[in-house]
Amino acid sequence: MAQVRQFPPKLLLSMEKNLAQAKTLTQDPREQARIRLVEREFIYLKNLASVFYFYHAYRLNPSWEMFEPLAKAIEARNALIDSWYDDKGKLKMEDGWPRFFDNVTKDFLKVGGRLTGELSTPFNWNVATLGVDAPNPGTxxxxxxxxxxxxxxxxxxxxxxxxxxxxxxxxxxxxxxxxxxxxxxxxxxxxx
Known part of the structure; x- marks a missing residue:
């Protein structure tokens, strides 16, 4: 869980504030495009760190109270990644900036890419299935x-x-x- 220690919530909040301030400091279209790209990468990083954070909390105390925020973070990450791709699975390009995540496929991005180990647990969990209540009486x-x-x-x-x-x-x-x-x-x- 090195990712949790490298990007604790306070650091992410500080980074988010700095990014918001940077957005107000320039009107140059090229700089604005670069800031949009950095913001997109930061949103990905923040979401990834939150999944690790909630997964660590869930591992320490495996309960529905700990599972629910983890499931929401995983679903948010999947929705975020899905929003970057068109219906044909092609990465949408940012206006004014030609490349983002080296134009990788959606499935490739969801498992963490090739430069790191595959992101498996908890990123590959089907949280809709895992979030089902206990079996009904009589089951x-x-x-x-x-x-x-x-x-x-x-x-x-x-x-x-x-x-x-x-x-x-x-x-x-x-x-x-x-x-x-x-x-x-x-x-x-x-x-x-």
Whole structure:
């Protein structure tokens, strides 16, 4: 999470104020075009840093309260990137400035480009699916949990004893003695 430490919210706010001030200091069209380009890159940076910031908070306290701002930041980033491309997936050019992000494709930009590692978690999350509430009462899931007594090999047992180790089982498959047999799974029915 180096990105969070490099661009904390206070620094981003200071950068945003400086950019707003720079916009008022020139009337030259070329300088205005450059400022628009810098502003566009700053908006991207600010959004990227906010996703990392909220993801870090979510990892420290995984809860719906922490997930919701993260999901909004991811959706905002995707909408921002989508707004820079036309219906054919071609990058829209800024008036007076020929190139932005080296004219990369939208999919390429969403995963972080080629000069860095691919941005995966949380950038590739489908937040619409993840934001769904808990299963409704009466919803049934097939499930198999396990617990059994097991005598370890004393030669391999790190404790040096041959005592039984108790492992968990729920809805065991006693016929095939295989854990991953869906037909033997039990049903988990959600209540209120």
């Amino acid at each position: 049934t899931w097939c499930m198999n949990l396990g617990r059994e007594n097991h005598v370890p090999d004393p030669a391999k047992d790190f404790r040096g004893s041959a005592k039984y180790i108790e492992l968990s089982l729920w809805s065991p498959n006693l016929e095939a003695r295989a854990f991953c047999t869906p037909a033997a799974f039990g049903e988990l029915v959600f209540g209120e």
